[in-house]
Amino acid sequence: MAGDTVAAWSPALALVPAGVAAALIRLSSRAPALRETWSLLASGLQAAVVLSMIPGAAAGVVLETILVELAPGVPLVLRADALGCVFAALSSGLWVLTTVYSIGYVRGLHEHAQTRYFFCFALSLFAAVGVAFAGNLLTFFLFYEILTVSTYPLVIHKETPAAVQAGRMYLAYTLTAGVALLGAVAWTQALAGTVEFRPGGILGPLPSGTLWPLLGLLVLGVGVKAALMPLHSWLPVAMIAPTPVSALLHAVAVVKAGVFGVVRIVGYVVGPDLLASAGAWSAVAWLAAGTILAGSLLALAQDNLKRLLAFSTVSQLSYVVLGVALGTPSGAVGGIQHIVNHGVMKITLFFCAGAIYVATGKERVSQLAGIGRRMPVTMGAFAVAALGLAGVPPAAGFLSKWYLIRGALEGGQWPFVLVLLASALLNLAYFVPIIVSAFFRPPDEAGEGIAEAPATLVVPLALTAAASVLLGVAPDLPVAFFSLASRAAGEILGGVVR
Amino acid sequence: MTEILAYAGARYNYWVYIALMLVGFYTMIAHRNLLKKVIGMNVFQTAIILFFLSTSAKLGGTLPIVPSQVTKDGVAAAGLMNPLPHALMLTAIVVMVATLGVALALLVRIFRRYRTFDEDVILDRL
């Protein structure tokens, strides 16, 4: 089921624009226009390269580049298989929009240290694509750690004591997870003799005394970035970063890398058979279910808009984990598809939050009364994305929920259907009041003078909102995400998926 | 019991060197005067050198000096003391003296700076 593997330069080529741009940005510290040009160019190029590989990946042809040997017997392998293309396409496509948005944002707020900002952004995308295309655990680990290091300066961008504290927490969590992951990788190498990603897993039958600790270490290693509870605490705290950074963290790179890692581990390292034999499926699934519910409940209590969105992300990410942990074809498709859907919808919400902040300086939900009249496009997009996350058709969120519920039913796992429905209700519970208050309540203070945010902020969010609907209606547009997800799910489970 | 005593007694060179070593070591650690520490270090090293030298001795052996014409017919090595440890220890003695020289130079500078050799006083004045 793995399809043909063809040696090519494209997977490595996809990393080049971001890497080169990072260096160029560093050198253009005196020319803001030049910095932004490099970022735009690089994001466009990267998107082009990644998109060019998608039709092949959807058809089962896997492009692979083998570079230097990282360690004897373990090469640095970049492999553009279906699952990798999902993440890479999401990151690259959203990077283009985020760059446009960033330019408007940092100019609008006259942010300091812009060189460092764009440099780290480019480096983070470099690492993200590396994570996406990693062909073995060691390559994955390499780029995963680079991602940690490159996103840190972005988290502490504001350099206030609170930001520095948030950065410390971020590093503490992610580096500890990195250590756990490293231990797990070494252990896997010892057990399996290899660390390649193979559909169906590389580990043979293991005694449960070995499997559970190894699985625990692996999940801990990727679980921090994937915001699995109780490893999620860093995410709301990291919201102190500028909004485009939060968008990057939530939708484009970091947490997506985390759940991507979970899928890779479940599908390509440990494998469904091994998990089934140890009864580990339900452990992971219940962990995910718990996070889904707890995240939504905590979101209800938040007043700061970005923190609310953070908890919503915690909850939504576990949809992906749950989907993969259901062990059924529809569940896996739904989970992988949700990586994309949630990314697009969440980035819309963050773009809106940032636009509101730039235009009005407001950060709290309680301050948003009547904003909808003044910033119709922004709040309209917000509404679309928010309802989409809750699972209202025809937005993309409905589609992935549909598949997840089907997946739960296929496996005869009723309780998870209830969890998914409950979560939908909770989502509505915290999003609808915001929408209602924004459009239907009169503004508190003098709302005059508040106009729509600048175009560089509004255009991206309108585009992503439109994409959220598009993905719900025609999930293979604009990029063949659904076909990729189906193929990936099929690879993992070894069965045929529609 | 007597075998053990005989055994130990026959190897008295070991006891001597152990005793010297311990004296040197104790002096290095216990005394506060830096100069005495250096002397202790010297005694320690000397003990080791003596140990080496003692191993070259043989019962009834004679000095390993061989007149040149004898070498053509071979040398009765068994009756000669082992010269190799002596050669090695010459080098070791040189090393010891060099270290001693550096140590004393250090002490001169320390004394100029702190006006005392007492370790505790120096640590206070640091």
Added chain:
Amino acid sequence: MLSDHLPPFLAVVPLLGALLAPLLGAVRPRLVHPLAVAAGAATAGLSLLALREVLARGVIRYHLGGWAPPWGIELVLDPLSAFTAVAVSGVGALALLYAGPAAAGREGREAPFFGLALLLLAGLMGMIVAGDLFNLFVFLEVASIAGYALVATGGGRALVAAFRYLILGTVGASLYLLGVGHLYLMTGSLNMADLAQRVPELASPRVLAVAVGFVVIGLGIKMGLFPLHGWLPDAYTHAPPAVAALIAPITTKAAAYALARILFSVLGGAEGLGRAPLLTVLAWAGGVAIVAGGVMAIRQTDLRRLLAYSSVSQMGYIALGIGLANPAALAGAFLHILNHAMMKGCLFFAAGAAAARLGGPALTDLRGMHRRMPWTTACVVVAALSMIGVPPAGGFFSKWYLLVGAVQGGQPVLAGVILAGGLLAVVYMFRVLEHACLVPRDEDEHAGSDPALERREAPPGMLVPLLALGVGILAVGIWNAPIVSGVLGFTAR
């Protein structure tokens, strides 16, 4: 043929330099530093040449004076010693380059300083190529005496630190000599290759254990292995920056090499020592060193003392690798010899540059470094990432091999210690980075951010070696596979 005579040249070239330095210093003092750099560079070049030769032709054995072993003195170059020679001479040459501006302010004293520095290098190189145990002792002491004197050039507190270093170092060397003496008594030979053949036939394992014990403790003191590290923190802290940059990266590494060489080539490694649990003890001592050194480093407020305790911790990794005694762990230990020499060199170079430009060695003096000395800060970041073990910096890969070795050796606790050490390094390196990059200096807070304000980077003489090491750390990381399989592959012995 040059290559046949390489082993002695590696030690002779710096020795000649050491002899010429005072002569030159009497006539043309300003030429002494270039002379030292030239000698160092020549040594490094010869080491690289040696490595290439050894990989192509196999082991090079040189008999001094034409006397064949086991009676003659033999110098041996095999892949392992050539590799260590490259590491030591390379970083040493860079430190000599660095020492020019760093030793500024001591006009009239370049000659003794560089003479001693070259003597140190000569001693270390001699240790590495030595083919018999007693020769190793002699070179060890040559290097050590030069080291004591170099530390003492700092004056004041450095004098006391040097004295302590001298006493403890001499104890270590003497214990080593004692151990060698026991081995000689039992086998009648001092030549390493010869001993390797005779040791397995020994009738009395207890004497062997005693001898080995003395040797290990003696070299452990020289290596700075916890708990025998007492001389290290004071010596590294109070030595002048140029000296710290020279001794910190390389002297302990040569001692570690000697330990590994003796344990494996001479005494037959795990099989030969199987009767004594020595290697296990060594591995655990390494583990304790990693944790103890790391914890002590976290509590420091002086950058150099922090780096000193960090060195104790990192030497623990090397000891752990030696103690685990399987091919992967040994590859990790030796790769770490190279990596740590580079990272610690880089950090000490930066510490000296920071002290010169920013006013002092305390961590709080580092504030504002990233604004004033961006290139230096970049190198510090690279070195810090390497210490923590973030790929693609070299430090990650040596940790990886050690980890694989620990897992293969069935030692999960030690594997956990390796990982924990990484976390400890995160904490103490992070304190350094936070002060260097994040906290503004008091005067900056009021002056506003004017980028043209005093961007006083380190002088080129300091910056070039710094950058060379920073790049080197990344290069070794990315290309570590050829290094490991080509050079160290034979550790599978």
